[in-house]
Amino acid sequence: MYPLRLRQIATLLQGKILRGDPDLVLTHVYYRRGRHINNRTLFFFYDSRGRKRPDLHDLSPGAVVTSRALLPHVPARLPVIVVDNPFRALWKLARWQRNRLTLPVVGITGSAGKSTTTAMTAAILNRVYPTLHTVGNLNTTYWYPFQILRVSPRHRFLVLEMGMNRLGDIRQHSRAARPCIAVITNIGEAHVGNLGNDLDNVVRAKQEILEGLSPNGTLVLNADDERSRRIDTRKVRGRVVTFGIKNPADYRAKDVRYTLTGMRFTVTLRGKSHTFDLPVFGEHMVYNALAAIAVADLLGVSPAAMRAGLRRFRPPKMRLQMIRGKQGRLLINDAYNANPSAMIAGLSILPHLPHRGKRIAVLGDMKELGALTHAGHARVGRYIAAHRPVDVLVTVGRYGRIIAEAARERGFGAVHAFTTRDEALRFLLKTPPGCVLYFKASRRLRFERLLRPLRQTER
Structure with missing residues (x-):
């Protein structure tokens, strides 16, 4: 404050x-x-x-x-x-502080990748000026006053992640924050159960970020995401810019490839090609980086600062977090939350890891999918059977069993389905030394408790 x-x-x-x-x-x-x-x-x-x-x-x-x-x-x-x-007094003080701010405010929302995109954007902007960004999972309107009142006179950029549980949440957040740049990373199944089981309502919910976008502000959209293309941009009085890999975009990654330590890709900025390195794996991480690059470029940050910021980026906890396990195992904690698209994106990186051990996916229930619960879990199981990103599938929970059944039905045989975390843990403690264990489920399953006994004890 x-x-x-x-x-x-x-x-x-x-x-x-x-x-x-x-x-x-x-x-x-x-x-x-x-x-x-x-x-x-x-x-x-x-x-x-x-x-x-x-x-x-x-x-x-x-x-x-x-x-x-x-x-x-x-x-x-x-x-x-x-x-x-x-409570009203708290919001009154937050509005007073927002009215005093002259620094650029960036708002970031999306069904997946918004926390990582927020962290990447802040990592870049911090290379040039002190930047404040949303911490942890404090991305709802309940936490908006705390985030805006953390700003001090030394800060030059503010990056706010905007989460939601229901229609109207992002509208309230955006109107209060009044971003000059609004980013929608993608639009998928997350929270669809809270929105009447209608994916069109998810589009409407994410579109609410436009209601607080400042006059002549800029909207940043994913050119490769089908539902993002349904966003009605007619009310945007400023610019609409796009990022992507497959389709033409203002910020388009080319030559995307895996390295021993992460991802490498090139982007053309102001007519000149620049190569970027990310210390994390996955094409979906490249999309997050492209959104961050777009924001940085719009704010006048140099490509050199972008490269340095992305090289130093570290993912938020429980989002593709690499952890040393006992007996040489590699644990990948991607269990902050889950929806079918995000789970498939995480699984897709496993064949590309330099680690040579057996690959085991530990997947659990995905909540808040509503009427799409069965279809969403089955989709993940079919993906595993078709693409074989892992050698062994372990599932936990009532809905996790749907993943297991769908994988078995399509011919994937190495499946172990458990009802509880404790049952799964007894199996995982017997997995081979040197294997890769990938964990993904909704937050309510508390998979961090499953990882704890498998971690290498620090000395």
Whole structure:
């Protein structure tokens, strides 16, 4: 947050200081329990539906914003501003901060790859100026005030990942953030069960990012993604640019190939060809990099800075994260979340890895697919049988069994289907030394608990 005195905050929020020094300077904002809290933190204390109220006796913020009803739960030692509605006051402060910002804001959404694209974009932009970007999985509108209020005067770029659970989420996020560049990585099955089991509703949900796009802003679209081509761009008053590999695009990767350490490809920028190296595997990662390159180019970043940023990029946790396992195994943790397209994209990299061991896929239930649940899981099983990216298939869960059955029906014999993680773990502990284990499932299956016993113990 831009530094503010307690008296200034009270005025902005139309609140009243009950305790504390009016000249106390605060520089951070938070509203959940966490390591972000210190004596310069302004803590918004309110009841949030479905979330446990934090105990302020265990925390040490610099000051608290709350309602009179919750005042008895605030320790007497803490400065307090009382407002009618702390949650609305939080958004009021976030809007005030956004109105002060003059730095470029980039909004990134999509069914798959948005976290990785956000991280790649930030890795490039940080090569030229301090850049703030969405951390972890805090990409919903609930977390928007936290993200926007993290911006300080030193930052020159802001990159916001925009997630969704239902129609209207991205609209709210985009209208609040007002990006000058909006990116849609792709449009697939993720969350379709929350959107009436209609993929056209997923298109509509992603299109909501345009509602906050600044006048003369730029929309960045995937030229190779069929559903992205359904986005109605008529209301874009600025530019629409595209990225891709297969179809003509403004930012098109050519000579895409696997190396021993990742991917290499070339892109023509301003009439000159440039080669880029990524320290991660997969053609889908090239698409993410192309979106990041497009954003960087639109913001005037040099190709040299783009190359350096992508070389230093490291994927977010649980997204194609390479981990050393016991007995020389390679563990690939790609289990942050899953949908059929993303699962197939992850499987497609396995034949290209330099690792020589047996390849084993450990796949679990994919949630929030609604009426597409059976077809989506079966599609993955058929892909495995047709393309043989792995030697052995292990599935976990009720829907994971659909993957197993579809693979068996198409002639893939090395299949082991388990109901629980514990059953699967007993099997995985007996897998050959030096093998590759690829893990992918929806977040609710908590596959990180399955990986933990297989990891090499750090010394």
